[in-house]
Amino acid sequence: MGTAPEWLIDLSVTPPPAARLVGGKAANLSRLGRAGFNVAPGFCFTVEAYERFVREAKLDELLRMELQRKPLEAMRWEELWDTALRIRSAFVGCSFPITLSETVEHALNRYAAPAGWAVRSSAPGEDSHAASFAGLHESVLPVHGTAAVLNGIRTVWASLWSDAALLYRRELGLDPGESRMAVLLQPVIDGRPSGVAFGCDPRTGDAGRIIVEAVPGRCADLVDGAVDPDHWTLDKRTGATLSQRSGNRNSEGAAGALLLSPAQLDAIRSALSEVEARFGWIPDVEWTWHQDALLLLQARPVTMPPSDPADQRPWYRSLKPSPARLKRLARRVTEQLIPELAAECDRLAAESLDRYPNTELAHAIRARRAAVDRWKDVYRQDFIPFAHGVRQFGVYYNDLVRPDDPFAFVILLGGENFLARQRDDALCGLARRVAERGALADALDQLLRDPGSIDRESFTQRIGRLPGGPAFLDAFDELCREHFDIAHEGVRLAERPEAILHTILERARMPRARSLATEVADRERYFLDAAGPARREEARALLDLARLSWRLRDDDNILIGRLESQWIRAVEAGAERLRRKERLTGTFAFSAELADRVADALQDPSLAVNVPPTVAPPADPGHRATTARQLVGQPAAPGLAAAAARRIRDSADLLQFQAGEVLVCDAVQPTMTHLVPLAAAIVERRGGMLIHGAIIARELGIPCVNGVDRAMQQIRDGDWVTVDGYLGIVTLGHAEFDLEVGRPARRQDG
């Protein structure tokens, strides 16, 4: 050691290479081979090759910038995913040092690989007995030819910094200055069946049992969840089958015809026992049946599922549906869940609550809450995983097109048939009608300035008396009914017509939004051309799936907002009844807790509801010794704009938002996206390149910086804010020297 770097080591070398040089997976395989087990041949591209690549491409600097841009602990999972994608794009976009690529090329010639090559991660410490984190890093297979193998190596190296790995960074001790990744290169073994096996029951830790799963084709199909496997539980000592079931597969193999014979099961059981006896740990192996013999693809110590139920990380890790599962989800979401949700919203909206006696109204309130809770569970179980169609497409697009901007694909996601787009079109149509009639616009504007118009009924009457008012009112009512019967921060927007009217008038003052149609068409053509004839259909299908995934991600939020609106409607009706009977005092402000109390009081005449006054937030102290001048977030949509800031905290703020202001909020929700076209720029606390605010801002060409942790605390209404969507920087105030030249201190406004 200490002489020439060891870039490439054959797995059959004696003595087996050290794990710190080749990683846990490769070291284990080499030791298994040496111990006489039948393992796939191959070689390992060592951590020293990784170091050389990273150093020459200056990726270590990029890693430091990316991983310290914000404390990792403060990053949401989506931001981790974005970070991982940026790192991945940087790795994949760097060229290989010639000495390394020649080494790989030379090595590939040593083995025949008719079925292509498998490029697998092998991180030091990854598969040790103490810490086994299966599936955090990528494997790429099968790949054919040197160029594809080199690509695969870069992709696997980048996966040292995958979103999943970043979630477990503490356990892995991830450090840009220290962490390394080796890569295992093996000819793909086209064995069948293939599967996994555990030397204990990994769900319970029962060491007296062995678990075996098998699929007809490659093991990757099982690991991806693409194919439902056959499953056996065996007695470890005797080999007796304790349970077995065949996988639910439509195409290959008749139902009930198990993939493994008793002799094959016994061979797997023996191998597990031998590994355990020889190495001292209970193994988790991937295997395949090749040339009438069991062949081990990899072996590592079994890991038990985390015992902390509060740990959300396994759930985030599960958000990577395989293409097959994504397709199944797409069908379930589009054909079953969304129609069911929409139908439930319509049914509840049609219910006439006035006719219900108190007990039934109480029941309706509880049933609606239960419906909201139920659909939020569906949201977590089905809608969010389906939203990952967008992410899958993003990775595919970047691998194919290699754009400078790893989020360039976002512009392809928009479409005409979004519920939010329909709402926006309707709102714009009405805004245009108002713009064409100056007198009506002036009258509506005047009406909004008059505080007496807040009441829904008088509001309607007064619009009706304006010239052109009745026709406008019909269209306005339809807009409210069809598109704004949704809840935003506990308030039904349809009950705040003045806020909707305010937005219409602001939109009427704005020039027409730019059209992206040509740009989208050009980019789509470029993408499909890059796919080439062989992959064109696949590329088109993934794009369609991504668009569907994005549309439903928007629609499902709006539909749940509609469902919540119906819950609030029932609670408001109940509260009004109680108020008339003087059994409810205080100002009604919707909350889940108040909803339950209203339902209880409706059922039990002895109960009354007293709503305590809401505690006003502490007043702004005015002058502060410490003020933020530059806040850093993610550059979520490019562009540069400066304007006065307006924070959106609740539905009352929707009324205040003026065209040309910078929209500052916790997160742009689908229930408020109609404000976005009015904004000069967007600043969000919540970070992510694929969240609603970011994608809409990109579509509209509005600069957006998100992931600004203390945006809502540090920016005040009226502050002059410069939003740099290229760099992800928000600057507060002007670059002045008032204090230095003795000018009186001023607020940071324009």
Place this chain on the structure above:
Amino acid sequence: MNVPDEPVLGTDTSSSQEPIGEEQDVAGNISRLLGSQPFGVLCTQGWGQPYGAVVAFAYDSGLSALAFCTPTATRKFRLLEESSRVALVIDSRSLHPDDMMKVEAVTVTGNALRLAESEARREWAQRIVQRHGYLRQFLQAPSTALFRIDAFRYFYVSRFQEVTQWVPPRSG
């Protein structure tokens, strides 16, 4: 671990609230940085020309003033006579030459006032000597001028681009 649920879902039935971020202890960070760095770059101006020079500095515990000394035959002394408005840049780049994200910097703006023989001069000379013992003789030379910078405000920069302004309380 702060990884909340993925998209935001309108009404929150759990009625949980995002905790309000703690106000950064910017003054503490500035004080720590000043304590760790003996030198800063003094920025002066005159005749339409900016100029920068490394100086050894001292500061008071309230961060309302800093001080440095210079021979009177220097360019920076001439410029200070021309304009008393200065900036002093103090940073930790020497600690992290390969990691910009870890570098902290402070730019303090202020008014530089030459202290003639007085109690104030003795007090500030003492502060400078405490931090820079090798300047004892230097400070006693008749050709050395001692300047106190009364700080207007501090710009504290961390993580490459995060900038926070801090205005020290006025003394007197």
